[in-house]
Amino acid sequence: MMLDVITLFIFNIVIYSIPLLYATCGEIVIEKSGSLNLGVEGTMAIGAVFGFLAGCSANSLPVALLVSFITAALVGAIFSLFTITLQANQNVTGLTITTIGVAVYFFVGNALGKDWPYLPDADKFVQQSSAIEIPGLSQIPLVGKAFFSHNILVYLAVVIAILLWLYFEKTSVGLKLRAIGENPGAADSLGVHIVKYKYLHIMLGSGIMGIGGLYMGLNLGGTFEGSNCWINGYGWIAIALVIFANWSTSKAIFGTFVFGFFNTLRIYNAPLAATFPNALGWLSKIPAQFFSALPFIVTLIVLIVSSMRKSKNSNCPTAIGLNYYREDR
Amino acid sequence: MKSFHLIRRSDVTLKQKVLLYILGIVISFVIGGIFLASLGINPIIYYRDMITIGLIGNRYPAKCVEGFLKLFVPLIITSVALSLSFKMRFWNIGGEGEFITGAIFAALVAFKLGPVLPTTAVIPLMGIAAALAAGVIGFITAHLKVKFNTNETLVTLMVNYIMLYVIKYIGETKAEWNFFLRDDSERPVFAKFPESAMMPGIKIGDFTLLASVIIAILITVGVYYYIKTTKHGFEVSVVGDSTNTAKYAGMSVYKITVRTIFISAALIGLAGAFTAASSGTISTDITNNVGWTGVIVAWLSKLSTPAIALVSVLISVLQYGCQVASASYPSIDHNFADLMQGIFLFSILAADFFGNFKIVKTGGKNDA
Numbered sequence: 001m002m003l004d005v006i007t008l009f010i011f012n013i014v015i016y017s018i019p020l021l022y023a024t025c026g027e028i029v030i031e032k033s034g035s036l037n038l039g040v041e042g043t044m045a046i047g048a049v050f051g052f053l054a055g056c057s058a059n060s061l062p063v064a065l066l067v068s069f070i071t072a073a074l075v076g077a078i079f080s081l082f083t084i085t086l087q088a089n090q091n092v093t094g095l096t097i098t099t100i101g102v103a104v105y106f107f108v109g110n111a112l113g114k115d116w117p118y119l120p121d122a123d124k125f126v127q128q129s130s131a132i133e134i135p136g137l138s139q140i141p142l143v144g145k146a147f148f149s150h151n152i153l154v155y156l157a158v159v160i161a162i163l164l165w166l167y168f169e170k171t172s173v174g175l176k177l178r179a180i181g182e183n184p185g186a187a188d189s190l191g192v193h194i195v196k197y198k199y200l201h202i203m204l205g206s207g208i209m210g211i212g213g214l215y216m217g218l219n220l221g222g223t224f225e226g227s228n229c230w231i232n233g234y235g236w237i238a239i240a241l242v243i244f245a246n247w248s249t250s251k252a253i254f255g256t257f258v259f260g261f262f263n264t265l266r267i268y269n270a271p272l273a274a275t276f277p278n279a280l281g282w283l284s285k286i287p288a289q290f291f292s293a294l295p296f297i298v299t300l301i302v303l304i305v306s307s308m309r310k311s312k313n314s315n316c317p318t319a320i321g322l323n324y325y326r327e328d329r
Numbered sequence: 330m331k332s333f334h335l336i337r338r339s340d341v342t343l344k345q346k347v348l349l350y351i352l353g354i355v356i357s358f359v360i361g362g363i364f365l366a367s368l369g370i371n372p373i374i375y376y377r378d379m380i381t382i383g384l385i386g387n388r389y390p391a392k393c394v395e396g397f398l399k400l401f402v403p404l405i406i407t408s409v410a411l412s413l414s415f416k417m418r419f420w421n422i423g424g425e426g427e428f429i430t431g432a433i434f435a436a437l438v439a440f441k442l443g444p445v446l447p448t449t450a451v452i453p454l455m456g457i458a459a460a461l462a463a464g465v466i467g468f469i470t471a472h473l474k475v476k477f478n479t480n481e482t483l484v485t486l487m488v489n490y491i492m493l494y495v496i497k498y499i500g501e502t503k504a505e506w507n508f509f510l511r512d513d514s515e516r517p518v519f520a521k522f523p524e525s526a527m528m529p530g531i532k533i534g535d536f537t538l539l540a541s542v543i544i545a546i547l548i549t550v551g552v553y554y555y556i557k558t559t560k561h562g563f564e565v566s567v568v569g570d571s572t573n574t575a576k577y578a579g580m581s582v583y584k585i586t587v588r589t590i591f592i593s594a595a596l597i598g599l600a601g602a603f604t605a606a607s608s609g610t611i612s613t614d615i616t617n618n619v620g621w622t623g624v625i626v627a628w629l630s631k632l633s634t635p636a637i638a639l640v641s642v643l644i645s646v647l648q649y650g651c652q653v654a655s656a657s658y659p660s661i662d663h664n665f666a667d668l669m670q671g672i673f674l675f676s677i678l679a680a681d682f683f684g685n686f687k688i689v690k691t692g693g694k695n696d697a
Binding site: 293 | 334335368420422477479480483484486487488491494495497498501502621624625628659660661662668670671672675679681682685
């Protein structure tokens with residue numbers, strides 16, 4: 001019983017951290033190229049709703065993945081169009097992307113109303129997105145089931161995070177991208193095609209966020225409630241997590257797990273306190289809202305402390321948030 | 330291979346710019362109309378219903394105007410306040426958090442002092458408490474920015490969510506100490522303010538003109554003159570242009586930044602207090618996203634105070650109109666207003682671009 005609680009607890013941490021991992025990896029890609037995209041929430045909402053609807057009507061997970069990636073990448077293209085080509089302010093453009101994205105989510109949801117697809121009707125889609133037990137690994141006591149009996153999107157997220165880490169650290173294209181984020185003028189003088197790099201990476205990052213949105217929608221059973229957006233603030237937590245993970249997608253795996261842990265504590269603090277009254281009884285006294293706020297509090301502290309120490313270890317791209325206009329160089 | 334590149338231009342006349350903006354707005358309505366038409370709704374009829382905010386054929390038009398003003402007051406104050414910090418290129422996107430802070434402190438004063446003091450004392454005290462509390466948040470953010478170069482966008486963003494969970498905690502926790510909630514309810518529900526903590530107003534027939542409306546207009550006019558005519562206002566624009574210029578001119582960048590952001594945040598806190606006092610209670614969604622909408626309004630107005638006044642009216646009409654219209658169009662809710670706001674902003678950003686830049690063809694690949 002006790003062991004089951006621990007397994008279930010870790011299992012849920014994974015579930016809550018995966019959408020954050022997608023969103024954080026996506027935002028890291030974008031921030032590495034020197035753009036601060038505050039539109040994560042809206043981008044995820046778009047990827048979620050269109051990916052889900054496409055998946056249901058085609059009865060296929062690959063279609064859902066593809067559509068959520070493409071629609072979210074198109075949102076990224078809009079962000080790029082305004083901030084790179086049209087030289088608009090990044091903060092304002094990002095906020096507007098969030099406003100529009102969430103509004104489109106509600107628009108589509110309300111428009112469909114009772115025609116909103118019922119997930120179990122799409123049997124193949126459900127089957128393809130159900131849990132896969134990895135042979136061997138899932139037999140490990142205590143943590144096996146918690147880590148290795150998830151649906152394919154969970155494993156995909158970890159693979160994406162590791163691939164992106166390799167991309168930034170080990171490839172010359174990744175290095176050029178980082179140069180754009182640090183000093184676009186210098187990168188430009190070395191012949192790096194800044195506009196192309198930025199467009200492609202913002203679209204790539206946005207697409208990854210979109211898959212995170214799809215995952216959230218599937219986790220919530222894909223039903224449209226009409227009052228709450230599936231994404232429910234996760235996009236903003238992801239922006240916080242980028243800082244916490246110090247702009248590294250491999251650290252993001254750990255960082256999202258920590259933030260997922262806070263969220264799971266919020267939901268499971270009562271059962272945990274009941275199962276381990278002596279060790280964890282105090283948990284039930286901490287309000288749920290504190291756990292919800294914890295990601296933001298931790299990030300705020302990280303932000304302030306690292307800037308006070310003028311931290312040399314910070315990997316924050318130097319040119320973040322600044323538009324690059326060649327003739328101003 | 331032909332390619333394009335951008336050059337800045339300054340040959341666009343005011344008339345052309347205005348035409349560009351009008352074109353942008355028309356295109357926005359067309360895009361919104363496509364959305365509406367996709368649901369089988371006649372966009373022209375919907376827009377008519379929206380823009381007239383339910384005034385036509387309504388037996389209680391005064392209620393419509395009051396509902397509109399309820400959205401307008403917090404929006405104009407927040408937008409004007411945000412424009413102050415944006416002018417300094419200080420990206421205070423903490424409107425939500427500062428607004429909530431103001432509302433909580435106003436409620437604190439209302440519940441503690443409301444029962445013992447008259448309206449003439451309680452309302453000003455609520456405003457002062459709210460402004461000071463929100464101002465402190467602004468002060469800390471500005472201090473961190475100037476002293477340690479802490480990213481203010483991210484700090485204010487985090488504070489928004491921390492304050493959101495603070496108000497949720499207050500609103501969802503039944504406890505002995507929690508005087509914010511009703512005693513007579515099992516479920517946690519925010520209590521009504523005592524009568525003395527309600528925003529006073531002047532009755533004109535059916536219509537009640539709340540004092541907050543008049544103060545909001547006075548604040549807008551005040552900020553306009555503050556920016557245009559005072560030394561402080563001049564300093565704000567210098568720091569916004571270049572902190573180095575300000576330093577060489579012997580200005581204290583620290584003092585100017587901290588002062589301006591304090592004022593900006595304090596005004597938003599005040600807007601929170603007004604909203605609380607006007608509805609006589611607080612709620613976890615008291616902001617109605619005004620912190621975000623304020624950013625959009627300030628930007629749509631290009632940070633000009635008179636333009637903010639105009640755009641706030643239009644956006645409030647849009648929001649209230651969508652609320653009203655949602656009664657007769659069940660498939661569209663108030664989120665349509667957000668959609669339109671976003672489309673407006675994008676159109677105006679595009680119009681700005683064509684007003685400031687020219688696209689020219691360049692010949693070869695190498696000189697691109």
